[in-house]
Amino acid sequence: MSILPYAVAGWLFIIGLYGIVTSRNFIHLVMCLAVLQSSTYVLLLSVGYRVGGGPPVFATAPVGTPAVDPLVHALVLTDIVVEATVVALLLSLAIRIHKNTGNLEPDKIVELRG
Amino acid sequence: MTITTRKRLFVMFGAALLAIFMLAVRELPEFGHYRGPYGDVLNRETVYERHVTDVVSAVNFDWRGIDTLGEESILFLSVVGTIVLLRTGDGETEHKDEQGTTSNDDIPLPSEATRVASLGLVGPLVVFGLYIVTHGHLTPGGGFQGGVVLATAPLLVYVAGDLKTFKRIANHEFVEITEALGIGGYLSSGFLGMVLGSAYLRNVLPLGTTGHLFSGGTILVLNVFTGAAVAAGMVSILYAFLEHTIEVRLRRKG
Amino acid sequence: MAFIQVTILIFVGITGTAVVVTRNPIHQVIGLSFYGIILGLFFFILQAPDVALSQITIGAVVLPLMFMLALAKIRRQEQRKSSSGHPESARGA
Numbered sequence: 001m002s003i004l005p006y007a008v009a010g011w012l013f014i015i016g017l018y019g020i021v022t023s024r025n026f027i028h029l030v031m032c033l034a035v036l037q038s039s040t041y042v043l044l045l046s047v048g049y050r051v052g053g054g055p056p057v058f059a060t061a062p063v064g065t066p067a068v069d070p071l072v073h074a075l076v077l078t079d080i081v082v083e084a085t086v087v088a089l090l091l092s093l094a095i096r097i098h099k100n101t102g103n104l105e106p107d108k109i110v111e112l113r114g
Numbered sequence: 115m116t117i118t119t120r121k122r123l124f125v126m127f128g129a130a131l132l133a134i135f136m137l138a139v140r141e142l143p144e145f146g147h148y149r150g151p152y153g154d155v156l157n158r159e160t161v162y163e164r165h166v167t168d169v170v171s172a173v174n175f176d177w178r179g180i181d182t183l184g185e186e187s188i189l190f191l192s193v194v195g196t197i198v199l200l201r202t203g204d205g206e207t208e209h210k211d212e213q214g215t216t217s218n219d220d221i222p223l224p225s226e227a228t229r230v231a232s233l234g235l236v237g238p239l240v241v242f243g244l245y246i247v248t249h250g251h252l253t254p255g256g257g258f259q260g261g262v263v264l265a266t267a268p269l270l271v272y273v274a275g276d277l278k279t280f281k282r283i284a285n286h287e288f289v290e291i292t293e294a295l296g297i298g299g300y301l302s303s304g305f306l307g308m309v310l311g312s313a314y315l316r317n318v319l320p321l322g323t324t325g326h327l328f329s330g331g332t333i334l335v336l337n338v339f340t341g342a343a344v345a346a347g348m349v350s351i352l353y354a355f356l357e358h359t360i361e362v363r364l365r366r367k368g
Numbered sequence: 369m370a371f372i373q374v375t376i377l378i379f380v381g382i383t384g385t386a387v388v389v390t391r392n393p394i395h396q397v398i399g400l401s402f403y404g405i406i407l408g409l410f411f412f413i414l415q416a417p418d419v420a421l422s423q424i425t426i427g428a429v430v431l432p433l434m435f436m437l438a439l440a441k442i443r444r445q446e447q448r449k450s451s452s453g454h455p456e457s458a459r460g461a
Contacts, residue, residue: 002146002369005377006142008381011384012380014131015384016388018124019389021120022117022120027396027435028391031393031396032387034400034431035387041411042380042407042410045411046414047142049414050146050148056156057254059252063157067157069148069150069153070173072153074173077174077258078174080419080423083427085347086188089195092199092354093199094438096199096200098442098445098446107117145369168418246421254418254421259422352434356437358441
């Protein structure tokens with residue numbers, strides 16, 4: 001049962017990727033990308049967890065009480081803010097595509113075909 | 115290729131990828147038995163060496179300040195990209211033929227409860243956002259979270275139906291100046307370290323006593339700059355999305 | 369592992385799958401907001417208050433807000449296109 005967090009992280013990655021591959025709407029695609037990014041947060045935070053540890057804040061607890069790993073928290077924190085701005089940029093791209101071509105389906109955009 | 119072909123191919127390869135991932139994950143330490151040395155070293159040494167109590171903020175703004183600088187540049191560039199993409203192009207005709215005054219009288223306002231609750235919460239939200247930004251090195255919080263909380267305060271003004279005030283807040287040059295100052299201030303604080311004889315982004319200001327507000331040296335300064343940049347960036351993004359909606363609504367009833 | 373951690377993890381998996389499987393973007397936005405709150409709760413249970421604060425403010429408020437604004441803008445563009453008889457299809461085809 002201790003492999004469950006990693007399994008959930010892998011499952012979220014696969015299901016997010018499935019949503020991107022079989023998407024018929026750009027807005028749906030960007031939301032599946034958000035799910036995909038959140039799978040990495042689950043994996044990183046599960047790696048840094050310690051059983052019986054408290055949060056890495058020593059305002060009331062004295063230094064030396066067991067705490068979880070703060071390095072992983074810093075990585076995930078900046079990652080969440082970057083996710084918000086990347087989603088904003090992708091949404092403005094989707095709006096522009098809709099303005100220029102009139103539909104939102106990835107398969108029907110002729111200019112993107114290789 | 116058609117969508118069903120893609121679906122079938124993906125199910126095959128996706129299952130293979132998941133299987134390889136599960137095999138690789140067995141090499142990790144068990145969940146809950148964190149082994150690595152860096153987390154323990156950070157937890158033990160940060161309070162004594164930097165006089166702050168929130169280790170995560172110290173990691174973000176002191177031990178790994180250069181990574182946060184890169185992340186702030188991503189934020190800035192995304193804001194610039196969003197505003198450029200959503201700007202009106204040359205073929206837009208919705209602004210060219212309507213020159214009326216922007217009168218607010220005939221727009222149906224939201225209900226009284228919504229207006230009272232939203233406008234009543236703007237003040238406490240600004241104070242709370244400033245508290246989270248400035249106390250980032252003592253308790254959980256910091257520039258990023260506080261900046262996002264601060265950016266939702268003008269949004270409550272929009273929810274309450276006061277479109278003219280929201281446009282005045284969000285379209286002001288103050289927002290752009292704040293964002294530029296946030297990024298520029300972060301960059302310049304790094305140079306302060308070089309001027310005072312140490313490395314770039316080194317913590318060179320006096321450290322103070324643990325637990326007080328003015329402690330931690332450059333961590334508080336960088337927190338404030340980051341909070342300003344994030345708040346102004348989010349307000350700019352929201353205004354870029356809402357700009358045409360506001361113009362049309364204000365002009366339709368005027 | 370504690371029972372509450374197992375429960376929240378299974379719930380995270382189920383909610384994430386529900387967000388992807390919903391095809392209509394308007395319904396999906398509400399699912400995304402709920403997913404953001406559940407994920408913030410999971411981060412809180414894993415003793416990460418900084419990360420939970422960040423996730424709840426961004427993943428449950430700012431992200432669904434941006435999606436809804438984008439959907440409103442797209443719907444307005446469609447209305448304008450259908451009411452004025454495709455004036456922009458002559459440009460850039």
